[in-house]
Amino acid sequence: MHKFIFLNKNIILLLLGQGFSGAVVSLLTFSSGLAGKWLLDGVLYSKTPSCPNCYSSSFATFPISATLCGAFIAVLFSSNLMQKFGRKKVFLWASLIGALGAIFAIFSLINGLFYLFCFATFLLGFFTALNQFYRFLASEALSLATQNDKNRATALIVAGGIMGGVLGPNLANIGTMMFEAPFAGSFLFALLLCVINFIITLPLALTPLKPTNQLPKAPLMTCIKEPNFILATMACAFGFAYMTLIMNAAPLAMSQYKFSYDAAKSVLVWHFIAMYAPSLFLAFFLKSLSPFRLILLGILFYLIAVFVAIFSVSFWGFWVSLVLVGIGWAFSFNGGTFMLNAINSEHKLRLQGLNAISVFGANLLASSSVGFVLANGGWIVLNLILLGFIILFLLAIFIFKRDI
Numbered sequence: 001m002h003k004f005i006f007l008n009k010n011i012i013l014l015l016l017g018q019g020f021s022g023a024v025v026s027l028l029t030f031s032s033g034l035a036g037k038w039l040l041d042g043v044l045y046s047k048t049p050s051c052p053n054c055y056s057s058s059f060a061t062f063p064i065s066a067t068l069c070g071a072f073i074a075v076l077f078s079s080n081l082m083q084k085f086g087r088k089k090v091f092l093w094a095s096l097i098g099a100l101g102a103i104f105a106i107f108s109l110i111n112g113l114f115y116l117f118c119f120a121t122f123l124l125g126f127f128t129a130l131n132q133f134y135r136f137l138a139s140e141a142l143s144l145a146t147q148n149d150k151n152r153a154t155a156l157i158v159a160g161g162i163m164g165g166v167l168g169p170n171l172a173n174i175g176t177m178m179f180e181a182p183f184a185g186s187f188l189f190a191l192l193l194c195v196i197n198f199i200i201t202l203p204l205a206l207t208p209l210k211p212t213n214q215l216p217k218a219p220l221m222t223c224i225k226e227p228n229f230i231l232a233t234m235a236c237a238f239g240f241a242y243m244t245l246i247m248n249a250a251p252l253a254m255s256q257y258k259f260s261y262d263a264a265k266s267v268l269v270w271h272f273i274a275m276y277a278p279s280l281f282l283a284f285f286l287k288s289l290s291p292f293r294l295i296l297l298g299i300l301f302y303l304i305a306v307f308v309a310i311f312s313v314s315f316w317g318f319w320v321s322l323v324l325v326g327i328g329w330a331f332s333f334n335g336g337t338f339m340l341n342a343i344n345s346e347h348k349l350r351l352q353g354l355n356a357i358s359v360f361g362a363n364l365l366a367s368s369s370v371g372f373v374l375a376n377g378g379w380i381v382l383n384l385i386l387l388g389f390i391i392l393f394l395l396a397i398f399i400f401k402r403d404i
Contacts, residue, residue, distance in 0.1 A: 011153055013204050014134050015160035017091070020197045021131040022164020023171065024098065024124065024190050026272050030172040030265060032063040032121055033252050033371075035183040039114040061371035063121040064248050068367050070101075070125020072360040075132065079353030087137065088204050091130050095198035098127025102191035109184040120187075127194055132356045134160075135337050137206065154341060155334060159279035165272020173265040228339050229351055231400045233358045235295045235336030238393045241362035242302060242386060243329045246309075247271060249370045250322055253379040257313055267318050274326025282334055291339040295397060298332025301325070302390050309383040321383075 037060035074094070081090050101123030108116035134157050171189040178185025224230070250271075251264040282289070289297075305324035308317060340355055373382045 008153075009203070010137075010205060011156065013200055014137055014157045016163075016200050017197060017204075018131065018134040018157050018160030019163030019167070020193050020200070021128065021134070022161040022272075022276075023168035024164075024193050024197075025128050025131055026165050026168030026268065027172040027186060027190055027193070028064070028067055028121065028124060028128065028168075029247055030169045030251060030268055031176070031183050031186040032067065033060050033248060034255070034261070035109060035186070036060040036063040036114065036117065037252070037255075038182050039109070039112060039117060059371060060252060061248060061367055063118050064370070065364060065367045066118040066122040067125040067128060068244075068360060068364040070122040071129035071132075072125075072357070072364050074126045074129035075353065075356040075360050078129065078133070078356065079350055082133075087133065087206055088201060091133075091201045091204075092198060094127045094130045095194050095201065098124050098194040099191055099198070101125075101127065102187050102194060105187040105190070106184050109187065110179075110181045112181075124190065127197075129356075129360070132359060133352075134158075136341065136352050154337060155279040155282045158330075158334060158337075159276050161276035161279075162273055165276055166269055169265045169268045169272070173261060176261060224354065226343065226351075227400055228343055229355075231295070231397060232291070232336040232339035232343075233355045234393070234397060234400070235298070235332045235339070236355055237358040237362040238389075239298060239329045239332040239336070240359045241366040242389070243275070243325055244363045244366040245370055245382065245386065246305075246322060246325050248367055249374055249379065249382055250318060252370070252374055253382075254318060256374070256379070259315060259318075263315055267315075267322050270319060271322035271326045274323040275329050276326075278327055278330035279334060282330075291335040291342070294331045294335030294338070298328040298330070298335065299390065299394055299397075301328030301331065303387075306383050306387045306390065310380055310387075313379060 040059055078090065101120045104120035104123065105117055108114070108120055135154055137157070171193075172183075172186040175185025175187070175189050176183055178188070247268070250267060254264045254267065282294075301324050305321045305328060308324065309321040311317070312320075336355075340351065343351060370382075373385065377385075
């Protein structure tokens with residue numbers, strides 16, 4: 001690997017940005033559902049004395065869905081905003097909105113306001129949305145590099161998520177009982193992470209994007225019908241939706257099986273490490289692994305993870321399952337990203353925007369169903385449903401592969 005990739009200031013800043021924004025994502029993953037359940041337990045206990053946890057389990061993931069809803073709205077407008085103002089300014093605005101959301105979250109937890117907490121996590125979604133765009137910036141940070149070096153830089157930037165995966169759950173766990181109001185300390189750390197991300201974005205220097213009026217106009221369907229784009233987007237969207245379901249369900253499911261917060265934190269930390277550590281491996285071996293093979297490897301890990309989750313609800317069952325899901329996500333998501341970045345098209349910015357919209361749309365659907373499935377079916381039923389979707393996804397990618 002060329003040494004300049006490691007020494008490039010932009011790559012280092014993007015790697016740190018991926019790490020700190022990823023820390024907020026993993027912090028929210030650990031804290032939002034549990035904090036939502038804590039808020040709802042106090043509100044709904046008197047209304048449902050025969051089943052005090054039924055409603056809190058069903059609605060506990062609403063804050064997570066609110067985050068993804070905010071992220072989805074952000075990416076809907078991201079391409080146009082980045083085209084008009086530049087990526088750097090949009091990243092700075094997102095950091096400020098995220099900081100405001102964290103302040104609202106702290107206030108809502110102190111005062112026991114569930115709906116305000118959902119609004120706070122909605123605002124934090126605008127910040128987490130930018131985590132999706134770091135993977136696209138290697139080509140702008142290294143404008144004169146070869147495509148292979150850009151892919152290596154992309155893998156290195158994605159690997160910055162290792163820091164986020166370790167930092168976020170640990171900060172969330174430390175902050176859980178920091179103050180009288182549970183989880184208020186966790187969102188204080190989220191506020192600090194947003195501020196740090198704002199600061200490290202200031203010196204970032206990227207190649208300016210072409211003004212919209214310099215780009216050829218083309219029908220939207222021309223972009224959407226490109227087979228490489230379809231396969232890349234399917235891999236990214238399905239991988240993220242699957243990972244979101246498992247990742248957000250795990251803390252609640254482990255709580256149902258009477259595991260401690262510390263046990264749930266440990267599982268999530270290793271899950272996030274498994275998500276991002278393979279990117280370091282990919283940075284060295286990209287020539288021998290095509291994007292399509294990476295996607296297939298990801299599906300293989302998904303299948304093994306589902307069977308582990310179905311047949312074991314012990315601590316190690318959760319641990320192994322989530323680690324395998326993380327590795328599977330790393331292969332399928334990186335494969336999809338490499339495939340998308342390799343498309344030479346004047347519509348590349350719009351394709352990236354559509355890819356991000358698809359990812360967050362799938363995430364929103366996935367997160368919205370977590371609480372309902374866990375409350376009415378449980379962890380094993382959730383994994384049986386996912387097994388069916390994995391099989392459908394495997395069939396779909398071979399259908400689209402024929403056209404590439």
